[in-house]
Amino acid sequence: MSRAVEDLLRRLAPRVLGTLVRRHGQFDACEDAVQEALLAASVQWPAEGVPREPAGWLVTVAGRRLTDQWRSEAARRRRELAVSTEPAPEEDVAKHVDDTLRLLFLCCHPELSPPSQVALTLRAVGGLTTAEIANAFLVPESTMAQRISRSKQKIKGHGFPEGPERLPAVLHVLYLIFNEGYNATSGPDLQRVELTEEAIRLTREVHALMPADGEVAGLLALMLLTDARRATRTSPDGALVPLAEQDRTRWDRARIAEGVALVSRTLAESAPGPYQLQAAIAAIHDEAPSTEATDWRQILVLYTILDRMSPNPMVTLNRAIATAMVQGPRAGLDLLASLDKDRRVAGHYRLDAVRAHLLDLAGEHEQAREHYRKAAKRTFSLPEREYLLRKTSG
Template identity: 50%
Template sequence: MTGAPGVEAVFRAEYGRAVSVLVRFLGDIDLAEEAVQDAFAVAVRTWPEAGVPPSPAGWIITTARNRAVDRQRRESSRPARHAEAALLHAPDAPPEEGPVRDERLRLIFTCCHPALAPAARVALTLRLVGGLGTARIARAFLVPEPTLAQRLVRAKAKIRDAGIPYRVPRDADLPERLGGVLAVVYLVFNEGYTGDPALCAEALRLGRLLAALMPDEPEVTGLLALMLLIDARRPARRDADGALVPLPEQDRARWDRELIAEGQDLVRRCLRRGRPGPYQIQAAVNAVHSDAATADATDWRQILRLYDQLMAVAPSPVVALNRAVAVAEVEGPAEALELVDSLTPGTPGTRGAPGTPAPPSTPGTRGALDRYHVLHAVRADLLRRLGRTAEAAREYEAAIELAGSEAERAYLRRRLGQLGPEGT
């Protein structure tokens, strides 16, 4: 989408909504995606000269619908062409009645159908609603890109072959699909946090909609609190040159205190309910970080207790890795390194520094953690603290190779360079 003024911004902001509208209109995921992509391709060709239209989202949706109907008419048999042509001129369908009115949120709930495997629900909705490419979703899931591509193909085929309807879920269906919906929203937020603020804003918008839709679900409240507390640190996450600044080194005066106050208030609401879940506990961890006036004042013992609770509620290799970071602060790097080495079979070998948002526990195997660059970065830091600089250098190099963004790679190169000649 680069090279066309305004098109890339519209793509980031409106792709998910456009696909959501077209899926409801056409009843076909592949056709909806192709139509929206065709519409953006037309925009790339025409907007630089004609200018961005007054309603770019409406232009994209109308163009996509027209091109989808044209394609259907070309590819259909003669008896069906009249019906498809009539579809083009049919008035817009009235809004569906039901608890979910937002188009993108409705598509998320629709794709999180219990007939699909949990991982497939999350991957499919990330593709449709977030507009994320296969490579980015594969990184989030810690799986090879071909594996993720096949997962998407199978999910679309199951929806088509099983005749899963594209409709607003009933109130009774919402709790059953909530876990997948929350995972999608958090993954969209994570992808935005590592490079695309528009995705963060969209995840927060969806989180607020969910909180209004399901105010009695503590995990919804917990997810919103978690995202707010992490997003509050955004202003301090990069320095004046755009380089990443890890949590312990951030200027806490630059944190957004309004977002912190809102997030902490939501955490207190969760605590009063007494129904702890993974997102609530992660939000509590970030609330502890936000309470500390300096990095040295962080209550790591409380954070370790929270990770112990999280391991009891929702154990995963990523949670265990984050717990090891807390262990390093409470018990020392040697004890933490032993825990990290136990997480992967064979050669020890995940994404972000302590305090960076981690993906939900979607990855299913310990071996997948080897592809999660933060594992290598955490292990490198522990080895550095133990004076084992040559080994630390090798781990930093592995983390650099696996990191998903140039900003992360640049940060890891700086850390590698700080080891000095002993690490080369």
């Protein structure tokens, strides 16, 4: 099968699944039918050519598989009377181009925990196999299979959600997927490129369906501007390279240009939200020729607004760094002290790591080494641990 056909099938799969789930419910059965249709397409299309309406072809084949299955299994329940035996796929798919988004909303059902939302989204919308998802989150395949299966059972019969109220959950799940890929919480690698790329691809899909939504555009811009630095975040041997030491000439200028254009347009057209503000901060970093030349005052203003709009200890950590760059390390350390009793971040390695960095800037090197050691003990990421341990001997 050619790469072009493979990419086409991957793009169409969530849309076709969304159409079937909307029409018939039965998430598991629809997913199995779509997999059979994709398999049939992977055999027929390379030999016979891609049909004029590939999405309609897949819906037709999957719908017939579903109907055949229900006819054979549920004759006694008369299930087939509720199923259309002659679907109009081209018309149906064209009329409901937002089924991918609806499927995303379904995977982010509030009955599911955030980890389950992420796993189900990657499986149903991202097209990753259970083994790939399990590998990404460092759990056995059987464990991930059970998690996904339980998630499907929880949302069985709920149908598609209505209204935009679940969009924040969808964006949050995409944000979590991207962050796990960009800065893996555990394991031997700092980054998991397959997750960052999948998060960007899915966010592009949402943006294409909702181009006027400022926060969708903001999240896509944030991902592009952040991922633009990917190639310089590790050395050839996999060691972590901090932002201040990265070779900015190797940053992806195409992604930076796209991200800057997105965030500039959305900030001009809509009231700023948290993702737009984070994207604006990322744009300032990406456009600066060096750490010293970065507009830290503007970054501090944006983090202050963000901390008021969406209070979060990780935002406060970043605001402390910006404060230190503008007002001096002691002011940054004073702000960090406000987090010491915050249960959400107390004991988190990043609190110790940021405190160590600011103590270093303040010239208190022995105290800094103590906190670098604490941070190294608390992280599960091998590259981060090795970096923090190197700082203890600096």
